[in-house]
Ligand SMILES: Nc1ncnc2c1ncn2[C@@H]1O[C@H](COP(=O)(O)OP(=O)(O)OP(=O)(O)O)[C@@H](O)[C@H]1O
């Protein structure tokens with residue numbers, strides 16, 4: 001069966017150079033900046049697939065290229081190399097990197113949703129919580145006010161946003177609640193693939209724990225294919241079944257999350273796990 | 279009642295009179311007509327044009343003025359209104375400018391005009407295929423309220439990405455229980471582009487939908503021209519379950535011609551007269567239409583249901 005999301009040989013280089021920049025970068029060289037051109041090889045040769053109902057984690061230190069991978073998949077960035085396929089786009093027969101900008105953006109309405117670390121990136125803070133959800137719904141063609149209201153209310157309930165706050169501007173919300181609204185908006189049109197970039201990193205520990213529980217329940221219940229990026233092992237452990245470890249823009253280890261945490265193979269993974277376990 | 283220019287004396291005719299103040303040279307007019315043609319070809323799309331300096335402040339009708347000057351010919355008859363009246367200072371000023379520059383005849387009677395330039399209203403009398411409506415638009419960008427970045431605005435129009443416009447209507451309904459936006463109500467033109475109808479009232483919007491006449495919109499300050507060709511769909515953005523409503527006060531009727539009263543078969547856009555206490559009085563905003571109805575009422579006892587009978591039609595009886 002075609003996986004919900006399939007990424008092959010994905011690479012992103014910032015700066016002037018091309019694929020030639022890759023030489024001299026990566027874990028073996030301890031750098032992402034090409035010694036010859038100064039181009040930044042933010043991610044290279046990243047491959048994975050995620051099935052419906054499955055969550056894949058990407059873990060690594062700051063600057064290892066995790067967000068770059070997500071941004072290339074969702075279309076915020078144009079990858080330098082590689083292919084991206086969704087089962088819901090031509091049955092996986094179409095490489096998204098070949099699509100035009102406008103077709104790419106259209107996927108964000110109902111097929112590929114992103115939850116950003118900073119709610120301001122995924123939400124319009126001036127709008128009400130319901131209005132943010134309404135944006136997704138109207139983009140998908142909803143034109144019935146009552147219908148939009150009840151779908152927004154349903155999503156608020158589902159993401160534990162108090163219903164009596166639905167009509168308040170999101171800028172008046174706490175960080176945790178903003179993140180719940182972002183989840184509600186992302187899920188508005190039942191996208192089969194959801195990408196989450198450090199969804200709880202900006203939150204206080206107790207708030208983060210509650211949002212994490214919510215995300216886990218949602219992933220379990222909705223059967224979406226999810227990619228979760230985090231530098232925090234406890235997040236990856238709670239949410240994902242499989243995980244990649246990234247260092248200097250490359251995948252250095254991939255496997256089942258439990259095994260990876262129990263028995264990391266790559267020295268870098270061992271270091272990360274060791275540090276996390278204290 | 280066509281406003282007749284006083285006949286010049288023989289000496290004045292020999293002298294050739296004052297040279298006309300050409301506000302636009304022929305090349306500029308041609309360029310504006312090109313923009314107009316593009317606008318007609320792509321209904322609702324804002325066509326950029328090189329807006330010239332006009333002897334009126336930008337945002338005060340300079341866009342409409344340039345269109346009128348570019349399209350008007352010597353056998354045209356011009357009517358200019360601002361709110362609903364021909365006598366407003368701005369309307370009078372613009373009318374005089376065009377008449378001086380082009381020598382065309384002017385009128386206050388909507389039915390007699392071939393070109394009607396306006397800012398806030400579309401005349402109550404239905405316009406015909408041989409008439410042209412020129413609207414002066416201060417803010418041509420309907421998405422201005424939701425986005426300021428020009429590149430993003432262009433993208434949104436190009437991709438028909440109007441979700442944020444819908445959200446602004448949603449938020450308006452949530453906050454106020456009704457859609458409060460009244461002048462400048464956004465409309466989808468020909469099923470493709472969202473257009474600002476600014477600043478006509480919602481009352482006038484149905485007059486643009488599948489109309490007999492061509493409407494041209496000119497924004498001088500923003501350097502944009504757009505158009506609604508005849509028989510083009512102009513649909514106000516509305517949710518399926520929240521009907522589009524025109525703004526008309528309950529039970530109000532014109533205290534001059536009676537338009538809008540239960541006895542009257544017609545209604546019109548009304549404005550409230552300033553009053554010192556007590557119940558407000560309402561009058562038609564379209565003063566010429568109202569005046570001719572009133573005239574008939576006093577002459578025949580009742581105004582014709584379909585609006586005023588035109589002066590020249592009566593002459594032949
Ligand atoms: N727009 C850009 N231009 C140039 N370099 C960039 C750009 N965006 C990211 N980079 C570089 O690419 C590398 C990978 O960045 P990325 O944001 O993907 O890392 P990350 O793993 O998400 O880190 P963090 O945990 O801090 O979010 C970094 O070296 C970063 O400086």
Ligand SMILES: [Mg+2]
Pocket residue numbers: 066067068
């Ligand atoms: Mg990151």
